[in-house]
Amino acid sequence: MNEKIENLLEENRKFSPSENLVNNANATSDWFTEANEDRIEFWKKQALERITWYKEPTEVLDDSNAPFYKWFKDGELNLSYNCLDRHLETDADRVAFYWEGEPGDTQEITYQDLYERVCRLSNALKKLNVGKGDRVAIYLGMTPEIVVSMLACARIGAVHSVVFGGFSSEALADRINDAQAKLVITADGAWRRGDIVPLKENVDGSLSLTEYIENVIVVKRTNQEISMVEGRDHWYEDITKNESSECEPEVMNAEDMLYILYTSGTTAKPKGIVHTQAGYLTGVTTTHHEVFDIKDDDIYWCAADCGWVTGHSYIVYGPLANKTTSVMYEGAPNAPDEKRLWNIIEKYKVNIFYTAPTAIRAFMKWGVEHPQAHDLSSLRLLGTVGEPINPEAWMWYHQNIGNEQCAIVDTWWQTETGSIMISPLPGITDTKPGSACGPLPGIESAIIDEKGNEVGKGEGGYLAIKTPWPSMLRTVYGDDQRYIDTYWSQHKGLYFAGDGAKYDDEGYVWLLGRVDDVMNISGHRISTAEVESALVSHEAVAEAAVIGRSDEISGEAIAAFVSLIGTDQGDENLISELRQHVSDKIGPIAKPKSIVITADLPKTRSGKIMRRLLKDISEERKLGDVTTLANADIVSELQSRAIDSDDE
Ligand code: PRX
Numbered sequence: 173m174n175e176k177i178e179n180l181l182e183e184n185r186k187f188s189p190s191e192n193l194v195n196n197a198n199a200t201s202d203w204f205t206e207a208n209e210d211r212i213e214f215w216k217k218q219a220l221e222r223i224t225w226y227k228e229p230t231e232v233l234d235d236s237n238a239p240f241y242k243w244f245k246d247g248e249l250n251l252s253y254n255c256l257d258r259h260l261e262t263d264a265d266r267v268a269f270y271w272e273g274e275p276g277d278t279q280e281i282t283y284q285d286l287y288e289r290v291c292r293l294s295n296a297l298k299k300l301n302v303g304k305g306d307r308v309a310i311y312l313g314m315t316p317e318i319v320v321s322m323l324a325c326a327r328i329g330a331v332h333s334v335v336f337g338g339f340s341s342e343a344l345a346d347r348i349n350d351a352q353a354k355l356v357i358t359a360d361g362a363w364r365r366g367d368i369v370p371l372k373e374n375v376d377g378s379l380s381l382t383e384y385i386e387n388v389i390v391v392k393r394t395n396q397e398i399s400m401v402e403g404r405d406h407w408y409e410d411i412t413k414n415e416s417s418e419c420e421p422e423v424m425n426a427e428d429m430l431y432i433l434y435t436s437g438t439t440a441k442p443k444g445i446v447h448t449q450a451g452y453l454t455g456v457t458t459t460h461h462e463v464f465d466i467k468d469d470d471i472y473w474c475a476a477d478c479g480w481v482t483g484h485s486y487i488v489y490g491p492l493a494n495k496t497t498s499v500m501y502e503g504a505p506n507a508p509d510e511k512r513l514w515n516i517i518e519k520y521k522v523n524i525f526y527t528a529p530t531a532i533r534a535f536m537k538w539g540v541e542h543p544q545a546h547d548l549s550s551l552r553l554l555g556t557v558g559e560p561i562n563p564e565a566w567m568w569y570h571q572n573i574g575n576e577q578c579a580i581v582d583t584w585w586q587t588e589t590g591s592i593m594i595s596p597l598p599g600i601t602d603t604k605p606g607s608a609c610g611p612l613p614g615i616e617s618a619i620i621d622e623k624g625n626e627v628g629k630g631e632g633g634y635l636a637i638k639t640p641w642p643s644m645l646r647t648v649y650g651d652d653q654r655y656i657d658t659y660w661s662q663h664k665g666l667y668f669a670g671d672g673a674k675y676d677d678e679g680y681v682w683l684l685g686r687v688d689d690v691m692n693i694s695g696h697r698i699s700t701a702e703v704e705s706a707l708v709s710h711e712a713v714a715e716a717a718v719i720g721r722s723d724e725i726s727g728e729a730i731a732a733f734v735s736l737i738g739t740d741q742g743d744e745n746l747i748s749e750l751r752q753h754v755s756d757k758i759g760p761i762a763k764p765k766s767i768v769i770t771a772d773l774p775k776t777r778s779g780k781i782m783r784r785l786l787k788d789i790s791e792e793r794k795l796g797d798v799t800t801l802a803n804a805d806i807v808s809e810l811q812s813r814a815i816d817s818d819d820e
Pocket of ligand 1: 435480481556560561582583587588608671684686692696697
């Protein structure tokens, strides 16, 4: 961490918002003044202004049973109503999504269209015996049906659990079992760089590992042969086409569950992060309005996947509740070539573009000729999320995508926080390349030391949130104790984010990456324990240690060290088999980039694997003190073997 801090300290460039932004931004400094005067009143105002309620709440925050906070607890509302119905009277023909399929097919979906599709699916779900409180797994690519499915669940009060299409059968089954989902919505396949991700086949694999699923709804997308089981599997088209395009929304309590989204923690078992209705909607609508400075005629593009929280908050709920016109793209950024995203920006005249640093680093590698081949002058605001952005990538984004004219918002938040917490505000903040700047109005963050004391300017420590906020997670599904242990046990009353952070001399916040055993691979969270557990489930493996090592493009890359049963020799075939095994267990995103086979793993005398040492070896750093090593010889052996076993 120290090395990173030193690098960041050298970054002194500052960029002030343009006059146009200062004069026209949605959020002014009054927002900070109001929130600082009375945070609760600030959030109450947002909730009452931004949400259409069936019954307005009389209480804002109930903190009587901390950390099980409740927001707006006697309010009643429906999120699908807030995203759709309420816009129809004036804006039925407004485009909700310009959808662009990877093969080049397109759809223009108005708010009226989206409403009707959602109602049809809602009615079909009800006929399949899905009701309020039931869990529905959604395992789809980025076609409009993923949005429709989420909103249909919200409409009838079912709880959605979207599982990223890159996860394997087993990972899907684990999530279905944990949530006891009774129905899964999937597709025959998803397009990915011209290939088909066999979604239905994966679902079939997971169904042999779970007994909860009663029905499967299948969207037709890629048209290859798939197997359909009579009575259990239903084509989406068949079960929705004769349904009514009206469906009365369920009246939901503010604290009813909206969704579960699984994310990696420090153990092998992913956590089901629970979000509820009104606080979540307050958080996402407020931040979407203030951070992206959304205007009525803007074309907005959040280039994330709905399988992750960014898609939930900033493709679906925030933008739709704010009546935004969005672009939604199905496929890979380099399909058919590296110009695809820039082509889409030019085609739809996108004004606001939100992506991840890992994507920006890939764009840098692909070359400026690709963005330069397109007219990107419609852009006025750029965002990033998911991992620390290095100043070089920030400057490249600023110069080559923003043409030095755009505000850049580096937004820090998490699946758990539900909405953006730390970010510049486009009309107010002077930005620095690589810094997320500071907490948003109504958010009280702190950087603390080991003892829980706040550190001062120029100092680093752990990022914490001092007071509850509306879109916070409510618990870990089925495991209240894990919720308390993971987030609220380090320092009393403080939410522990798991990130290292630092203030510079002016008090700007710089994020420094995870401080726990969670890796950040291309902005995706994967725990070292998950990959280790997948590796040791292979018959040849005795022990495994996994670390994230720094990587030029993906931020971190997965490096694994394994010892084998009965031998210390393995070959390239075994290494490929192990990589495939991890992919089968978790998904292709968790494939180790390198695997080193070793007779033994470096451990302390108490038997703890020395991850720091493995990380140093992988990154070819000079080794630190190894005197606590029980098996010191292993170091030189590992060093000689720490090469990429596969660079694909
Ligand atoms: O380590 C932080 C990093 O991503 C983690 C949250 O991951 P996830 O729940 O998957 O959500 C990602 C999208 C919101 C954080 O703990 N992270 C996220 N945004 C940033 C970031 N690190 C640095 N800068 C950011 N802007």
